Amino acid sequence: MPHSEPVPAALRAALASDDWFAACPAALQDVLLRLGRMHPLAHGQSLFSRGGQADGLCCVTAGGLHIGALDAEGQPAELAYLEPYQWFGEIALIDGLPRTHDAVAEGGTRVLVVPRDPLVDWLDRHPAQWRELARLACRKLRVAFAVLEELAMLPLEERLQRRLRLLAQGYGSRESPRRRIRLGQEVLARMMGVSRQSVNKALKTLEARGVLRLHYGEIELLD
């Protein structure tokens, strides 16, 4: 874990752009800001790794985080790409088990980390707030189920289109979807679990269909 800094007060308004945080009672919002510390990460630097002990609840406030895992041969699979202001790490917070994934920074990145022990202490003194943590886990469960279903039912093009929409709205975090997605087709391919060539072909089809436009290192969603 790199060095840490206090949380700037100005961050609160920005954090409210996340649906989950915005819907939390003020008391919980206060505690997250009060207990939280900012952790700057350089490109490629790891925030935590699979199997490690949970350090707390986290939120990306600048840059981006690749959430994924390496298989036996070191091939990376990407589960998600997180951008400001998405919260994560609630799984290990709730059940106390090791982290499920690796988290690696994309470019200069800043992460708000709320340390586990003081947060759990506070939650146990204000147990109604556990419901908010349940809400956060719940939202991810719905997304995960939707993705699992698409995998079984839809052709790659449809899946890609939906995944891009999902990325654009931060997996349900952002109300208004982002228009441009800065992700290489290589990364996108690892996310969908197919080859880069397949992703490229599907993207071309979607572009011809007027769904999106392709740029260098980024994708622009239309309609």
Next chain:
Amino acid sequence: MPHSEPVPAALRAALASDDWFAACPAALQDVLLRLGRMHPLAHGQSLFSRGGQADGLCCVTAGGLHIGALDAEGQPAELAYLEPYQWFGEIALIDGLPRTHDAVAEGGTRVLVVPRDPLVDWLDRHPAQWRELARLACRKLRVAFAVLEELAMLPLEERLQRRLRLLAQGYGSRESPRRRIRLGQEVLARMMGVSRQSVNKALKTLEARGVLRLHYGEIELLD
């Protein structure tokens, strides 16, 4: 919703075979039994459908439940197959949104349903117990993430093997895994999102490898 019956007291010991229920405080266990009603279902009968309003937290106590969804052309995809004594329905309980899937009975089935409104009332009077609901959602999130990762990284044979182990231990519900799994290869194929023929070939490979033995309408796990 079919007619309902009170919960037999003898059920409590059986329910404790589920890790989640067993780890819940006695107060919560009591309430689930006190508020719950038994719903008998005939083969093929639906307990609830995607998009419907949540009626409450549920637990299979006999038979089995196919959890899945139909796509536009009516092709079913199966997310999970639940057996005694697995709990489900916590997503809609926590966030109040519509059900994510269809639930259809396999053979004569009995489901314990704890109605949402009185349960939420009780939880709000004992808010520390929301943490237990979070734990339940959390366990499913870990399973879902594991399945998503396998999909991207592993060949069908490995995925099939892991899925069978998962089914054998009730998705983490049972401590001691079941030895035999009563599921047709057709259902298994819908679960894995591949054709029946592919599942058959993979199963044959696994059988030759000594991992399992195939029987009519069921699979026996070895080792």
Next chain:
DNA sequence: GCCTGTCTGTCAAAATTTCGACAATCCCGC
């Protein structure tokens, strides 16, 4: 403005999967 490393677009061969078909096998009710 040039150079270099990265990203994109495309190709053909190889491997895999699906689809449609059909026979063999099994369970269950009569």
Next chain:
DNA sequence: GCGGGATTGTCGAAATTTTGACAGACAGGC
């Protein structure tokens, strides 16, 4: 013990995906 419906095992053709390769396009540093 017999029949009928469901499940399993297998095959070949068609469709799809992966793999490996390579040229062109782009961005950022110097």
